[in-house]
Amino acid sequence: MSSSSALPLAFDETRRRGGILTSLLSSDLPRSRALSVILFSIFALLAATPFLFSGSQPVGTAAKICVFIVLVASYDLLLGYSGIVSFAHTMFFGIGGYGIAIALERVSPTWGSVAIGSAAALGLSAVLAIAIGLLSLRVRAIFFSMITLAVATAAAVLASQLSEITGGEDGLSFQLPPALRPAFRVFSEPVFGTMINGRLLAYYLVFAVSLVVFLALLRIVNSPFGRVLQAIRENEFRAEALGYRVVAYRTAASVISALAATIAGALMALWLRYNGPDTTLSFSIMIDILLMVVIGGMGTMYGAVIGAALFVLAQSYLQVLMGAGSAALAGIPLLPNLIHPDRWLLWLGALFIISVYAFPGGIVGRLRQGKP
Amino acid sequence: MSDMAAPSTAPAELPRAKTDWLPLLLVPALGLLALPFVGSPSTWVTLTVAGLAMGMMIFLMASGLTLVFGLMDIINFGHGVFISLGAYATLLVLGPLAGWALEDSIGLNLALLGLCILVAMGVTALAGAVFERVIVRPVYGSHLKQILVTMGGLIVTEQLIHAIWGASPIPIPLPQSLRGAFVFGDIVMERYRVVAVVIGLAVFIGMQLLLNRTRIGLLIRAGVENPEMVEALGYRIRRLFVSVFIAGSALAGLGGVMWAFYRQTLTAGMGMEVMVLVFIVIIIGGLGSVGGCFVGSILVALVANYVGFIEPKLALISNILVMALVLIWRPQGLFPVARR
Amino acid sequence: MTEPLLHLSGVHTHIGPYHILHGVDFAVPAGELTMLLGRNGAGKTTTLRTIMGLWQASSGRIRFDGSDITTRSTPDIARSGIAYVPEAMGIFTDLTVRENIVLAARSGPVDRNRLDWILGLFPALKRFWNLPAGNLSGGQKQMLAIARAIAEPRRLLLIDEPTKGLAPVMVRSMIEAFRALKASGETILLVEQNFYAASALGDHVVVMDDGRIVHSGAMSDLVADKTMQQRLLGLSLDAHQ
Numbered sequence: 001m002s003s004s005s006a007l008p009l010a011f012d013e014t015r016r017r018g019g020i021l022t023s024l025l026s027s028d029l030p031r032s033r034a035l036s037v038i039l040f041s042i043f044a045l046l047a048a049t050p051f052l053f054s055g056s057q058p059v060g061t062a063a064k065i066c067v068f069i070v071l072v073a074s075y076d077l078l079l080g081y082s083g084i085v086s087f088a089h090t091m092f093f094g095i096g097g098y099g100i101a102i103a104l105e106r107v108s109p110t111w112g113s114v115a116i117g118s119a120a121a122l123g124l125s126a127v128l129a130i131a132i133g134l135l136s137l138r139v140r141a142i143f144f145s146m147i148t149l150a151v152a153t154a155a156a157v158l159a160s161q162l163s164e165i166t167g168g169e170d171g172l173s174f175q176l177p178p179a180l181r182p183a184f185r186v187f188s189e190p191v192f193g194t195m196i197n198g199r200l201l202a203y204y205l206v207f208a209v210s211l212v213v214f215l216a217l218l219r220i221v222n223s224p225f226g227r228v229l230q231a232i233r234e235n236e237f238r239a240e241a242l243g244y245r246v247v248a249y250r251t252a253a254s255v256i257s258a259l260a261a262t263i264a265g266a267l268m269a270l271w272l273r274y275n276g277p278d279t280t281l282s283f284s285i286m287i288d289i290l291l292m293v294v295i296g297g298m299g300t301m302y303g304a305v306i307g308a309a310l311f312v313l314a315q316s317y318l319q320v321l322m323g324a325g326s327a328a329l330a331g332i333p334l335l336p337n338l339i340h341p342d343r344w345l346l347w348l349g350a351l352f353i354i355s356v357y358a359f360p361g362g363i364v365g366r367l368r369q370g371k372p
Numbered sequence: 373m374s375d376m377a378a379p380s381t382a383p384a385e386l387p388r389a390k391t392d393w394l395p396l397l398l399v400p401a402l403g404l405l406a407l408p409f410v411g412s413p414s415t416w417v418t419l420t421v422a423g424l425a426m427g428m429m430i431f432l433m434a435s436g437l438t439l440v441f442g443l444m445d446i447i448n449f450g451h452g453v454f455i456s457l458g459a460y461a462t463l464l465v466l467g468p469l470a471g472w473a474l475e476d477s478i479g480l481n482l483a484l485l486g487l488c489i490l491v492a493m494g495v496t497a498l499a500g501a502v503f504e505r506v507i508v509r510p511v512y513g514s515h516l517k518q519i520l521v522t523m524g525g526l527i528v529t530e531q532l533i534h535a536i537w538g539a540s541p542i543p544i545p546l547p548q549s550l551r552g553a554f555v556f557g558d559i560v561m562e563r564y565r566v567v568a569v570v571i572g573l574a575v576f577i578g579m580q581l582l583l584n585r586t587r588i589g590l591l592i593r594a595g596v597e598n599p600e601m602v603e604a605l606g607y608r609i610r611r612l613f614v615s616v617f618i619a620g621s622a623l624a625g626l627g628g629v630m631w632a633f634y635r636q637t638l639t640a641g642m643g644m645e646v647m648v649l650v651f652i653v654i655i656i657g658g659l660g661s662v663g664g665c666f667v668g669s670i671l672v673a674l675v676a677n678y679v680g681f682i683e684p685k686l687a688l689i690s691n692i693l694v695m696a697l698v699l700i701w702r703p704q705g706l707f708p709v710a711r712r
Numbered sequence: 713m714t715e716p717l718l719h720l721s722g723v724h725t726h727i728g729p730y731h732i733l734h735g736v737d738f739a740v741p742a743g744e745l746t747m748l749l750g751r752n753g754a755g756k757t758t759t760l761r762t763i764m765g766l767w768q769a770s771s772g773r774i775r776f777d778g779s780d781i782t783t784r785s786t787p788d789i790a791r792s793g794i795a796y797v798p799e800a801m802g803i804f805t806d807l808t809v810r811e812n813i814v815l816a817a818r819s820g821p822v823d824r825n826r827l828d829w830i831l832g833l834f835p836a837l838k839r840f841w842n843l844p845a846g847n848l849s850g851g852q853k854q855m856l857a858i859a860r861a862i863a864e865p866r867r868l869l870l871i872d873e874p875t876k877g878l879a880p881v882m883v884r885s886m887i888e889a890f891r892a893l894k895a896s897g898e899t900i901l902l903v904e905q906n907f908y909a910a911s912a913l914g915d916h917v918v919v920m921d922d923g924r925i926v927h928s929g930a931m932s933d934l935v936a937d938k939t940m941q942q943r944l945l946g947l948s949l950d951a952h953q
């Protein structure tokens with residue numbers, strides 16, 4: 001794991017030089033030319049997707065990447081910076097999604113409902129995160145992993161059982177506020193060949209909120225608070241001996257992470273105009289998050305960007321390739337089964353194990369080693 | 373073993389060994405508490421037997437994990453895969469010997485079950501040895517990496533099960549004479565559940581004997597408390613650990629067989645599903661404590677059964693509530709294991 | 713002169729980022745009791761743990777009984793005939809007194825006469841024979857720890873601060889027990905803070921400071937030389953009576 005100074009540095013000292021970009025990035029620059037280029041390309045592509053590609057699939061993929069960047073970055077705050085493993089991240093993701101879905105479907109498709117739904121979801125997430133943290137982190141950090149797994153599973157079962165509220169396995173489809181509907185037009189004429197409609201506004205809403213939350217997370221990990229988290233991760237007992245209240249810090253980190261995941265869930269639901277167990281709550285999304293953060297690079301924040309972008313793209317396009325490979329090998333025993341598109345988790349799992357062993361810094365760690 | 377006789381009889385005023393009875397009383401207390409809510413005594417007996425059977429199966433699946441943790445501070449999130457693997461291993465027996473399950477002969481049926489258990493334990497012991505060597509050994513000492521890597525191992529093994537046996541659920545038949553129930557008046561006890569209770573109890577008693585009456589058992593208990601001192605006494609704890617890891621995997625395989633016949637369906641994810649209960653149980657019991665694991669298993673299963681009968685909606689979160697209450701009462705679990 | 717039973721030469725030990733031992737040299741002659749003295753944090757415990765292989769020496773050599781044990785594993789070192797009583801005693805509190813001793817005897821049942829001899833040294837253990845060792849008092853745990861170390865004949869005993877925190881009466885009976893052990897010909901390396909106990913027992917004395925050996929010689933010389941006591945240990949025997 002790449003670690004910066006284990007002890008809190010004076011925040012202002014690290015931020016004195018540099019311009020507005022440095023300030024936006026909280027002085028935590030990519031520190032590798034290749035990484036900078038990749039990050040800038042991802043940013044530029046995401047910012048311009050609606051104008052660069054036609055059709056709904058590329059924009060959908062881009063929106064998903066934005067949401068997952070927030071989701072994975074907030075998970076990195078726990079895994080990479082605090083050194084604790086949570087399996088309840090999708091629960092908070094789901095709470096955000098259900099908050100929006102229930103408010104818009106059951107109350108009214110207005111901005112007021114968006115606000116109420118988000119606020120209720122954020123409140124619930126905060127309460128749950130505090131309860132889980134205080135219950136489990138008091139004793140051992142591994143309790144936290146097991147308890148989050150148990151609570152998340154119960155939450156998933158609950159969501160599918162309480163169908164009169166959540167829509168059960170089918171989930172909830174709903175209408176967005178009028179300004180975000182495809183029929184809504186800002187200008188009557190297309191701009192650069194693209195119609196500025198409600199769908200496009202919805203994309204830029206997702207993009208802008210994701211960007212703001214990501215930058216906020218970047219600021220948090222580079223604040224004195226973030227430095228203390230890392231000090232705890234490096235040596236829990238020493239941090240405790242220095243007078244830091246480990247449980248309080250870790251619980252706070254888990255609350256912040258949960259809130260960001262809730263926002264991501266709300267964005268996901270807004271974009272899809274739907275929320276159900278499979279889009280936000282399922283355990284396989286939890287595994288996806290783990291893969292993205294580890295492959296991108298734990299404890300770097302930028303790893304989340306690369307991991308999410310790579311993974312979502314691969315999910316959309318690599319499986320097609322595997323399908324072709326599997327078909328080509330038909331007739332040979334077992335082999336076609338192994339590269340069947342349904343088996344792509346097998347290879348990701350293997351990649352994941354190898355990453356944890358061999359490249360604990362993930363792609364970002366690699367790029368920073370081989371700088372410039 | 374007990375060739376060292378006590379050098380003298382103990383005087384009467386000796387301090388007595390302190391046994392922590394309180395957690396043990398929880399189980400009967402819970403049963404009594406549930407009785408008025410359940411109402412009919414016969415239903416209560418049926419629910420209790422079902423709960424005990426469930427508890428025994430959870431215990432089988434959880435005991436290995438808690439020992440591995442206690443002994444080497446290794447937390448294996450991939451433990452559930454041995455449960456699935458054990459369950460699927462029954463196919464190796466049920467395939468060629470499908471006829472035995474249909475015969476209405478208790479002897480043949482039990483032999484089939486026994487054979488399934490043997491094969492499953494063999495397969496999972498082997499898988500455990502590989503898992504320990506390939507997945508776990510490189511990450512001794514780091515909980516974070518252990519959780520990640522064993523989770524990765526779980527994903528890969530689950531996918532391999534899919535690749536080998538297919539992704540769709542596979543029905544398996546419960547042997548003929550284990551179907552149905554024993555009926556005593558109003559009381560109905562499903563036969564298979566009684567078998568599960570017997571097997572679970574036998575394993576628990578066997579483990580207690582092993583842990584308390586043999587040198588290996590003493591070493592394991594000593595190792596849970598202070599592995600460094602065990603090494604300083606000249607024992608190679610690594611070897612002991614690998615054996616316990618393998619034995620724990622085999623026990624999970626045994627639990628997997630029992631669980632598979634109980635559900636009568638195989639899915640690769642079945643291990644992971646039940647792992648949630650397993651984790652709750654070992655947290656409640658106190659990480660590393662076999663006795664605590666036993667009490668915790670019964671507690672969780674009984675609560676699930678009673679609550680499931682009284683207020684089905686609550687059953688979903690009853691386990692979490694039990695865990696929360698226990699942790700508020702004893703933050704380290706019912707039987708905290710002294711360490712170092 | 714024959715080779716000493718244990719010989720450390722130029723031993724350095726690092727624990728994480730900290731450099732604890734800075735080239736430790738000393739010898740423990742067979743059949744005698746060597747005291748290892750020094751202030752808190754001088755490196756005495758680290759020295760014992762390094763000999764035991766619980767921490768790996770980063771350089772230097774440790775020879776025991778004619779062979780190099782520097783890089784051997786802890787169980788192998790124990791099997792070559794060294795018994796270790798750590799400062800925290802390492803009692804298995806969940807096991808009975810009997811079971812603690814059973815485990816210490818690797819090669820099978822403890823010899824009846826030897827057991828009688830041990831229980832003669834520490835009669836209190838007899839009374840708690842079948843009770844969990846967690847019920848023992850601090851002094852009784854210390855007795856059990858030493859009983860465990862001598863459950864079978866060993867070539868060398870490493871004992872870390874056996875009198876720490878014990879009541880004076882317990883310290884005296886502990887000193888008696890060590891006298892008896894010495895008389896039976898055991899080789900002992902004893903870490904002590906209690907200079908009174910040390911002076912009563914030691915044949916040789918090694919003094920450490922700051923991860924280095926600052927003095928080694930006969931115990932009687934150190935006992936006789938008040939100035940040297942003051943210089944090496946910052947105290948004199950009189951103050952401790």
